[in-house]
Amino acid sequence: MKDIISKVGIIYFFMVLSAILVIGRIVHLQFFAKLPVSSEEISFRIEEIEAVRGSILASDGRSLASSVPYYQVRMDCKFPEDTVFNNNIDSLSYYLSNFFGDKSPSGYKSELVAARKKGNRYKAVGNRLVDYAELTEIRNFPMFRLKGNKGGFISEQKSKRNNPYGRLAYRTIGFTNTNGVSVGIEGSFDYYLKGIPGKQTVQRLLGGEWMPVNVEEAVLPQDGFDVRTTLDIDIQEAAENALRNQLSLSDVFEGATAIVMEVETGAIRAITNMKKMANGEFDESFNYAIGQATEPGSTFKLATLVALIEDGFVTLDTPVDAGNGKWQYSTKVFTDVTKGGYGLIDVRKAFEKSSNVAFAKLAVEYYSNNEKKYVDRLHNMKIGEKFGLDIMGEGRSIIHSPGDVSWSKLTLPMMAMGYASLLTPLHTLAFYNAIANRGKMMKPFFVERLEKHGVAEKEFKPQEMSGSICSESTIKAVHEALRGVVEHGTAKSINDPRYKISGKTGTAQIAFDGRYIDSQGYRKHQASFAGFFPSDNPKYTAVVVLYTNKTRANFYGGSWAAPVFKQIADRIYANNPQWSAPVQGKGKVTLTTPHIMSGRAKETSKLMASLPSADKYGKASGEWISFSKDSLERVVAEEYHIDRDSVPGVLNMGLRDALYILENQGYKVKFTGKGRVVAQTPAPGAWAEKNSIINIQLSDNYETK
Incomplete structure (x- = not known):
């Protein structure tokens, strides 16, 4: 009997133990264990x-x-x-x-x-x-x-x-990378550019x-x-080439920038930035134009001149004693470049010759008892005001005020001649553009619109930053003074009889290691020129700034920056023949039927209008115009329709227009020669895959349009 009870007890014990283990396993699986995912989940993902x-x-x-x-x-x-x-x-x-x-x-x-x-x-x-x-x-x-x-x-x-x-314009176009670094338009407009991913x-x-x-x-x-910018490739190339040419003339330069702005709108048509790299080559690796705030030098004398005239203290004919070129004020001796000084001159000549002594004296004479009046006038002119640009990297400009810790007795005369304040090249440009624009300051902008398939989805209009920054009479006076700088003053080397330039040279020493000159006599210089053209009806404003490394030599705005400005202006002038004065000549001219390349109606119409008996060539509407000759060798204009279902025909077009049409249709283009298009493969009207290559042959007998 005892054996039976013992066996039953053992069986019962194991049954209870098994039940406990099962319950424990259930609890573990329910609350603690992670079940394996299904094979489907292992094999697929989104x-x-x-x-x-x-x-x-x-x-x-x-x-x-x-x-x-x-x-x-x-x-x-x-x-x-x-x-x-x-x-x-x-x-x-x-x-x-x-x-x-x-x-x-x-x-x-x-x-x-x-x-x-x-x-x-x-x-x-x-x-x-x-x-x-x-x-x-x-x-x-x-x-x-x-x-x-x-x-x-x-x-x-x-x-x-x-x-x-x-x-070309790489720092402004910018980039984004996987490390989260983004600059320029690529970075600022990344939200719009990147689109919405699928799944x-x-x-x-x-x-x-x-x-x-x-x-x-x-x-x-x-x-x-797509982001359509304000940049004009032709002007951009002109600015970059001019800057590179000048930088190649001396090994002492460490950086430079050039910016071109459209006067009426504030649109930036070109912006180039060159920084010397470790290998000695210059590259678009830092945006000096918007990010480098330095003491502007003598280009700032324009602001002082506007203040003096607007406050009724001087006219261009007011006399000022520039003395022997040296003037002691407080603890500083103000000096002029010309040995012996300019003596007694008028304000006009003081500006044309960029006399530091004259402008320091004028500031002290008229504003030393009310320094705030001068600074308030600068603020009223919106000088140094933050733009809120449509691209990242805007530098901080500084205009000091009386009461600031850094303000001293010397600050006023130093500011008057272009020191003791910090401006980016873009701030200098915007101020000069306001003067060119009859006192109206425009906000600089880089992007015109967002679009898809060529259709505008969002447009960015020109923005006025202020009403007139000064009176019309002051504008007229400083226009005269700026023109005088190029006619008679420090920029007379760029005076051109074909079209008029107005502007101001600037030369400044750049502080480094807390001083302007080291123990061995080395300095850093900044040479600049800011101005506009044509003087009588300004279309473009530009600023050029070159930065040197440490050197014992001198670098002046008139010698180094002004020639760059002139090269850019010459290129723009060449593309705007309407600026030219009529040429008077003698002799016989044999008229022949001209060759006119097909292309954009806006440009070809200008060309046709300039030809004798323009009306006999006929008229055509539309964005594009093609030209052919009839049986009597007369030029006939017709509207040109772009075929979007096959390879567009670009025969008889200039390279620029041909590239525009073909690339916008999704093709890649290879070309040889120069001038107008005389052959293309595949032929017009043929079918070709998008992104395939279209080969075009250009005639060497005609200049590229």
């Missing part, structure tokens, strides 16, 4: 589809930065049948080796055979991305060329940011790669907006 980033465009629509499609070549190594794979693998490997150059044919064969054994259906091929033309070539390699994708060929589209004009399901394959599946169910991305 990934983003990158949207096509919008382009950054010049004011005429030419691309400054765009996302160009590139392709990763892949292969479904499992899909081809054995006979197809075995019969073609040697020749395919040879072609791939010859194309990419990274492996031998046997290396490619071993890699693809191994991938086939593993069942790899998404094998990356090659050592780089390829463009569309290269992709087309690879698509015709052995095995890959088989129809119905029987050769396992796969291409995965990606995009790379491309700057068609290289480093797609991808499946994990053997080897750990992920391949898109159920493509028809993917949520497509929304491409980004």
Whole structure:
């Protein structure tokens, strides 16, 4: 009996223990353990589809930065049948080796055979991305060329940011990178440029790669907006070339900038920044134009002149004693460049010759008892006021006021001649532009509109920062003074009989290590010129600033910055023949029927209007005009329609217009020669894949339009 009870007890014990273990397991699984995910969850996931980033465009629509499609070549190594794979693998490997150059044919064969054994259906091929033309070539390699994708060929589209004009305006165009660094327009307008990503399901394959599946169910991305800037490529190229030419004349320069602004609107038509790199070359790596605030030097004397005239203290004819070129005030001796000084002169000549002594004396004489009046006048002129630019990196300008810790008895005369304040080149430009614009200060801006497929979605209009910064009579007087600087003063080397320039030179020493000159006599200089043209009816304002490294030599604005300004102005003048005075000449002129290139109506109409008997060439409406000759050799104008379903015809056009039309239709262009287009391949009206190459031949007998 006891044995039976003992056995029952043992059984009961194990039953209770088992129950406890089961309950414990249930509790553990319910509250503590992480259940393994399903095989479906392991094999599939949702990934983003990158949207096509919008382009950054010049004011005429030419691309400054765009996302160009590139392709990763892949292969479904499992899909081809054995006979197809075995019969073609040697020749395919040879072609791939010859194309990419990274492996031998046997290396490619071993890699693809191994991938086939593993069942790899998404094998990356090659050592780089390829463009569309290269992709087309690879698509015709052995095995890959088989129809119905029987050769396992796969291409995965990606995009790379491309700057068609290289480093032109690069710092202003800017960039974004994966480290979160973003500058320029790329950074400031990233929200609009990047678009909205889509979503797609991808499946994990053997080897750990992920391949898109159920493509028809993917949520497509929304491409980004194109950003049309205010930049004019022709003026931009002129500014960069002029600046580079000048910088090449001396090894002492460490940086420079040039900016061109449209007077009426404040639109920035060119902005170039050059910084000397470690290899001695200059590159667009720092935006001096908007980010470097320094003591402006003598270009600031214009602000002092405006204040003196506006407050009724002087006229251009008011006498001022510049003495022997040296003037002791408090603890400082103010000096002029010209030895012996200018003696008794009028305000006009003091400005033309940029006399430090005269302007320091004038400031002390009229404002020393009320220094705040002078500073208030500067603030009323909006000098140094924050713009709130549409791109990042705006530097902080400083105009000191009486009562500031840094203010002393010397601050007033120092400010009057261009020291003891900090301005960026863009602030100087905006002030000079206000003078050119009859007193109306315009906010500088870099972006005209956001658009998609050429249609404006959001526009940015010119903004007036103030009413007139001074009276019309003061504007008239300082216009006269600025013109005098170029006619008779420190910038007379750039005076031109063809068109009038007005402006002011600037020369300043740059403080470094808390001083202007070191123990060995080395200084840093800043040479500048700010002005506008044509003087009588200003269209453009520009500023040029060059920065030196430490040197014992002198660098003056009239000698170094003004010539850069002149080169830029000459280029703009050449593109605006209406600024020219009529040329008087003698002799006979033989009239022949002119050759006129087809192109933009706005430009060709100007050309036609300048020709004798312009009315006999006929008229045509529309954005584009083409020209041909009739049986009597007469030029006939017709509206030109761009074919958007096939390759547009660009025969008889200048290179600029041909590039604009073809690139905007999604083609790449290669050209040879110069002048007008005389041949193109594929022919007009033919069908060609977008991103394919259009070859055009230019005639060497005509200058490029």
